[in-house]
Amino acid sequence: MDSFLHELRNHQVISLTETWLCDNVSNGELSISTSHQIFRCDRVGKRGGGVLLGVDNGFLALRRPDLELGPEILWVEVTFPFNATSSVGRRLLIGTFYRPPSGDITTLEKCFNSVSLARSVGEVMLLGDFNLGIDWSYPVNVKSLSGLEEFFVDHFINGLGLKQCNMFPTRGLAVLDLVLSSLELKVCPAGDYFCSDHGSLEISLEPSGWPPPTPRSTPPPSLRPPTPIWKRTDWAHVNDTLNCLPWCLLEEGSVDEALDMFYDWLAGVLKDCIPHRKPRSRKFPLWMTSETVFVLKNKLSAWRLYKLFPNPNTLKTFMNLRRHANYLTKLDFTNYIASISSECVSNPKRFWSMINSRRNSASTPMEMSFGDVTAVGPGRADLFSKFFSSTFTSNQLLDTSVLDIKCNMVGFATSTNRITSTTAVP
Template sequence: MGDPSTLLCIQCIINHATITDIIISVGDFNLPNLKWQFDEATNGYIPPNVTSVHEQILVETMFTISLRQINSFVNCNGRLLDLAFVNLPEHLDLVLPPSSLLPVDNHHVPLILLIDKCCDASPLQDVRDDERNFNFRTCDFSILNNVLGDVDWEVLLQDGSLDEIVATFYDKLQRTINDHVPRRRPSSSSSFNKPWWTPDLRNMRNNLRKFRKRFFLSRSDDDRGNLRQLEASYKVLLQSTYENNMSRIQASVKQDPSRFWDFVKQRNSNNRIPHNVSYDGVNAHNNTEAADLFATFFESVFSKGSPVQRHDCYAHLPSYDIDLPDHFSTSEVLKALEDLDVKKGSGSDGIPPLL
């Protein structure tokens, strides 16, 4: 599992996954010398003793694509061979089964993976479903250059109007980028990174995970009742910490306005429709109903009629004759490209200067 080809396959799966997908990579990576220690900041296990090239490739690749290692069960020899990399560690658990279905291999511990689909779908989850940025800094530009160099641009761009030729050029370029430039997945929207996440909430979350494991193994009515009670307490504390954080932001507007604007900036960076939308006593149950409520709210400030087009104003616009060259030399184009600042962001076409 630790060879580069396998890691490349995992990277390919990541590139084609959406932000809402749960990604799990489990198997024998055959790196018994790694010692995994739990890290609260990432809510997963990290190895502090990376030494070999294979260990370094594995750790750097998995952590770069926002996967966390959650397995800590060693085999009878005290070694951890089977690793479990996931993208949402707060919603997945590994437990030992009460009994195995097949004879147990001394080198590999039988495991059961629990997936918690009851995610905290409240105003606490700020994720843009379509947010997958291209990571040009990790792109293999030699491959990209070869692919673009093999294109017969003179044949591809010889027909059509100027607008059609430009559209054809960008279409071919975008297809090449989609196929050969890796994507940078945003870090999982873990609750641990939220400003209202308190130590008490963290401890209760950890206890909740332990109770779920206990109930899964025992299936007793007492553990079921304790689990349900703890789940209810966790939801109450989660909501209260969020509301307390909002109250603190509102109360500190005059004394600390930067805190308020940080919150506004965070909210504005999210383009998704809120989970809970209501207006005038009506609750939306899906995105279409939410959009209708927004339309109803803003109905008083927009007109339903079509705007009247006036062409007579065009006659009073001044005209200019601009002497533009009809040909640019290769050296002029190269000079313009060399003057680009690769540290700048993309323009309106989405193509970064680095490319």
């Protein structure tokens, strides 16, 4: 390997299978560690096997353990820049997989689940030794295959729509090392870099192989007003500003004009002297845990994948994620309601915040009716006065100066449809 080290370092990504590495071998002992970022997935408990990915130090690379659902499969998310001067680029999920010759269909099923999840995230390229005896020199007919080969073609090729880009034999006349990708790739035999019974492959991805970027729609601006931050208010500055206002102007004109002027001044002072926080649009409720949000995002990705490749496999993945997301959502909401109920007395502000968030509108109706009379604007207060004067008499009025009324919130139903409370009058 050291004799071809210079040629190896010219490759941006290096994929290896059957590395035979273990915990006793560190990344620093590998010859390519000085020029490439090393990502490994060693076989556990047995000798042999193992996969490795080396990514050039000039690229941003991030391992994705959340996609690794099999024992010897490795995923790394690599960002390729658009050009030499660009600071942004396109992301590609590169995976390496090894299936031993003794591996059964369970190994392929785990690999398929991993690739399905990765495909729902973005563009993928999976490299590895599958040890399948499929003849790729002519269009593959699923009916002529049996067992593992039929499962592989039906799920990976027909189900996920991936392309098998390698047509060159890598061991004798057999094509055991495959290159699966959602992009257009160019594959050709490479030099004998390693002392192995498998031949090496060289893969190139041209810029034209990427799909055109989809334009992102700009989210609409939030309609909610900014929230004042009262804790950071400089009240001394507020008082000084209020003292500088020409209050004598309020004595001129009518009472309504003076009241409008007063509210305009007060709104201006609050706007200038009190810091405000812009409203943040939340895609998910606050009571949802990070696990639930993660499953919901994966469910959406699985649905998009099913719309692109409608087949029983992608549909099953989506249905399983949807079932799990529904369970987690109900569990989070139940825990949220139980938490609010237990803190109803000690933290009533949290309770009323939840109540206000579930209302369709917190504003007063623009039009109100009492009997045959309908009123808008200030006339609504007159209707309230007529209602109370027709319901209560002076004999029913109590002397509130001798009463000490205490309210105690006893309980809160978990369905949020009924609030039970008692009022104790000593």
